[in-house]
Amino acid sequence: MTVTAETTAERKHTEVAVGVLIRQSDGALLITSRPEGKPRAGWWEFPGGKLEAGETVEQALRRELQEEIGITIENCIAWKVTEHAYSHALVRLHWCKVTQWSGEFEMREGQQMVWQQLPLQVQPVLEGALPALQWLSQERGLPFDASTYVTAEVKSRAANA
Numbered sequence: 040m041t042v043t044a045e046t047t048a049e050r051k052h053t054e055v056a057v058g059v060l061i062r063q064s065d066g067a068l069l070i071t072s073r074p075e076g077k078p079r080a081g082w083w084e085f086p087g088g089k090l091e092a093g094e095t096v097e098q099a100l101r102r103e104l105q106e107e108i109g110i111t112i113e114n115c116i117a118w119k120v121t122e123h124a125y126s127h128a129l130v131r132l133h134w135c136k137v138t139q140w141s142g143e144f145e146m147r148e149g150q151q152m153v154w155q156q157l158p159l160q161v162q163p164v165l166e167g168a169l170p171a172l173q174w175l176s177q178e179r180g181l182p183f184d185a186s187t188y189v190t191a192e193v194k195s196r197a198a199n200a
């Protein structure tokens with residue numbers, strides 16, 4: 040089927056809760072890699088996942104972070120809402136800042152985790168995460184260059200995969 044503006048508009052958003060975990064001691068951000076078996080496996084993202092029926096953003100984020108990285112969030116500050124259209128999905132990302140959590144980090148889906156200062160030293164990063172990186176950079180008075188996170192070549196390879 041040819042995707043037109045109309046069919047795109049009709050596609051339903053997938054609601055996603057995303058956590059920006061900020062380490063108190065130095066402001067570093069938690070970035071995780073996407074596990075094998077998911078679209079864009081190995082790409083870097085902020086931890087989170089899809090809302091299940093009846094869940095609030097905070098409930099979904101608490102569940103996802105327990106399931107995926109083994110910690111329990113103690114606070115969750117609603118920050119921004121963004122949208123991104125992938126070839127396979129139209130997502131609405133509900134961004135939350137998290138500065139307090141309990142438990143030990145445990146990557147339960149075989150992912151990797153890294154604490155990063157801006158600009159991130161890992162790539163490629165999911166396109167849907169770029170607006171959050173841009174805002175975080177602005178907040179910190181740092182320059183932002185999307186092309187360092189996902190090159191045109193990697194992007195086109197992913198789009199055609």
Ligand SMILES: Nc1nc2c([nH]c(=O)n2[C@H]2C[C@H](O)[C@@H](COP(=O)(O)OP(=O)(O)OP(=O)(O)O)O2)c(=O)[nH]1
Pocket residue numbers: 055056057077083084085086087088089090123125128130132165166167168
């Ligand atoms: N967690 C996360 N998801 C993001 C980010 N940026 C971005 O575009 N997304 C998109 C990618 C996916 O299309 C969607 C999250 O879905 P997912 O497949 O990772 O969620 P999930 O863990 O609930 O997965 P599953 O139940 O389908 O296995 O949001 C980000 O920074 N973090």
